[in-house]
Amino acid sequence: MSDAQSHRIGSSAVSLSSLNKGGWENLIAVLCKDHTACDDAQSQISFSASEEEVAEKDHNLRFVALLAPRPHWMHYAVARFVVVAGPLSNWTPEQRLALEAYARQGGALVLLENECTDAGFLAPSRAGATTDPVLVGQGSLYRTASLSSKELGGLFSGKSWKSINARPYVPWGSQVDSFRRVAAISFDFPRLRWLLI
Numbered sequence: 001m002s003d004a005q006s007h008r009i010g011s012s013a014v015s016l017s018s019l020n021k022g023g024w025e026n027l028i029a030v031l032c033k034d035h036t037a038c039d040d041a042q043s044q045i046s047f048s049a050s051e052e053e054v055a056e057k058d059h060n061l062r063f064v065a066l067l068a069p070r071p072h073w074m075h076y077a078v079a080r081f082v083v084v085a086g087p088l089s090n091w092t093p094e095q096r097l098a099l100e101a102y103a104r105q106g107g108a109l110v111l112l113e114n115e116c117t118d119a120g121f122l123a124p125s126r127a128g129a130t131t132d133p134v135l136v137g138q139g140s141l142y143r144t145a146s147l148s149s150k151e152l153g154g155l156f157s158g159k160s161w162k163s164i165n166a167r168p169y170v171p172w173g174s175q176v177d178s179f180r181r182v183a184a185i186s187f188d189f190p191r192l193r194w195l196l197i
Contacts, residue, residue, distance in 0.1 A: 026060045029079035031069060031099075033086035037115070038065035040147050041085045048153025057156070073101035083110040085147060088118040096121060104137025110155065114146030 028045065032038040042063045047054055064079070071094050076082050082102060100122060103109040111126070119126070125134045125141050133140040144151035154160060 027062045027064065027079045028081045028083060029064050029066055029076060030083045031066045031086055032115075034067070035065065037085045037147060038067075041083055041112075041152060044147070044150060044153035045083075045156045048150065049157035053157060069095040070098055071095055073098045073105060073107075076102040076107060077105075079107070081108045081110055083112070083152070085112050085115045088116045088121050100136075103139040103141060106138040108133075108140045108142065109136070110142045110144065110152070112144050112146055112152065114148075 028042075030038045030041045032041065042065075045063075046057055046061065049057065069088075069091050070076060071092075075098065082099065084099070088096060088099075099109065103122075111122075113126075122136060122141060125136050126143060133142050135141075142155055144155060
């Protein structure tokens with residue numbers, strides 16, 4: 001920051017090194033109604049495993065608490081998982097569609113049935129009682145009963161965590177790039193040397 005005579009009067013800097021540790025490919029977004037629910041969900045995901053898994057998750061996973069839903073699916077695109085630990089009943093149709101589109105575009109969505117309080121959201125994919133992931137478009141839907149049941153921690157530990165973690169993460173930018181390679185038209189014009197030959 002400088003004054004009118006171009007004399008430096010101060011500066012400010014923010015270190016982003018903590019965001020690079022582990023990378024965006026391990027970001028977990030938690031949608032919740034308050035910080036208590038977000039903290040509980042993060043705690044279950046982080047600490048419900050063996051000591052080795054806890055250390056691995058502490059090193060690799062990053063969390064972001066979202067107290068309000070987003071209007072477009074691209075807002076969720078950087079998250080490897082989106083955990084819904086809050087009610088969907090007061091969401092707008094655009095916000096509900098954004099979350100559904102995130103899953104259909106290849107995202108991993110985790111619904112806590114008791115907290116989301118909306119049986120109509122993704123109802124065909126939620127039919128029946130199953131603990132296995134359900135395909136929703138190109139993505140996956142994981143369901144747990146509630147925060148108090150501690151099933152969320154079980155989903156992110158042991159064999160379940162190994163199978164979820166083994167799921168390949170495809171960054172959204174690379175999907176766009178591969179589409180561009182397939183769909184884009186390129187023109188190769190002959191060079192003068194080729195014409196002369």
